[in-house]
Amino acid sequence: MPIEFQIDDGVAVITINRPEARNAIDRETALAVEAAAQQVNTDPAIRCAVITGAGGNFCAGMDLKAFLRGEVVRLPQTGFAGMTQSDLQKPFIAAVEGYALAGGFEIMLACDMVVAGSTAKFGLTEVKRGLVANAGGLVRLPRQMPVKLAAEFVLTGEIYPVERLADAGLVNRVVEEGQALAEAIKLAQVIAANGPMAVAVSRRVLKESLEWSEAELFERQFEITAPVFASADAREGAAAFAEKRKPVWKGC
Structure with missing residues (x-):
């Protein structure tokens, strides 16, 4: 299964489940995330959602092998991975371990909050592959951090440690490696208990x-x-x- 989906006590957890590819997004995964996000929107039992990745990484972005095969991972109504242009009607928290790169970074930007492990690494690496961060990086990042820092992230394509993002206000909580999901669920439970x-x-x-x-x-x-x-x-x-x-x- 390209994703795992669980609901417990008002909190939904979407886990991108392609650890062999650092959870890079192919079309099957994009469609599965889109369906899960729609269930979050429509299920009254769900108050808050967490999105994470299996196997120690969040998401390495678009699966370039799938791209070369001609797979379309930007869906018509919901954008990259079925998420970046989705009308998310309930709070989403990204629980990040390992790499959140390119489209994975942009999935994170689409979320309301971010909890990250202490060894997480982030980057809008599209320019290094001759691509552009048009799944949210170009338009969301300068709204979520100072413009000059956003320019550095976008134009260099470099990968940054979690401390750099926390200092810029992009990460809510930094926890010990391996604890991001547990902490994100705790945060989601606090939100789910509110009106x-x-x-x-x-x-x-x-x-x-x-x-x-x-x-x-x-x-x-x-x-x-x-x-x-x-x-x-x-x-x-x-x-x-x-x-x-x-x-x-x-x-x-």
Whole structure:
């Protein structure tokens, strides 16, 4: 199977399962990731998702052998690996060990958060193969780190240690080698325990407000967030706090 997919206590884990190829993406894998991401979107039992790789590496990008065979790994609606242009409607955390290169780096950029092992290595290496990082590297990276650093990553194609990315704000947590998945699941469980409507709306504002002018920030924010304060979950959250119990969310 090109991926493994598991759900436990509101957290889905997608594992790219091609360790013999450093989890490089061929068409079969892209289609499988696309289907898994769609299940995350539509299954109400899933509150948060983690994506990782098997065998000690996250993802080495596009399978160049598959590319030479003519396989298309950029899907029409969801982009590279069925992920980089997907409308991900729930929080995604990348759990990175080993290499996250080229398209693998761009899968990571599509996620909301990143947990990485201490020996993880990252790079947008496309230019070294005469290609370009058009699965998100060129457009997402300068929105997630200083532009001059993004230019270095994109134009040199060099591979960098995790400390460089953490210093630039691209990695949330650095853990001991081999512990990235466990830590990412712990982080996902914290998110999954929160009000699903509140998480979804907060995440929407975080993303969309980057494109808003300063003059419209609060007006547009209040328009989107107002339904949360009138929701059953808001009342449940307050009642659970007062009664010193865990809330039972309805998502509305």
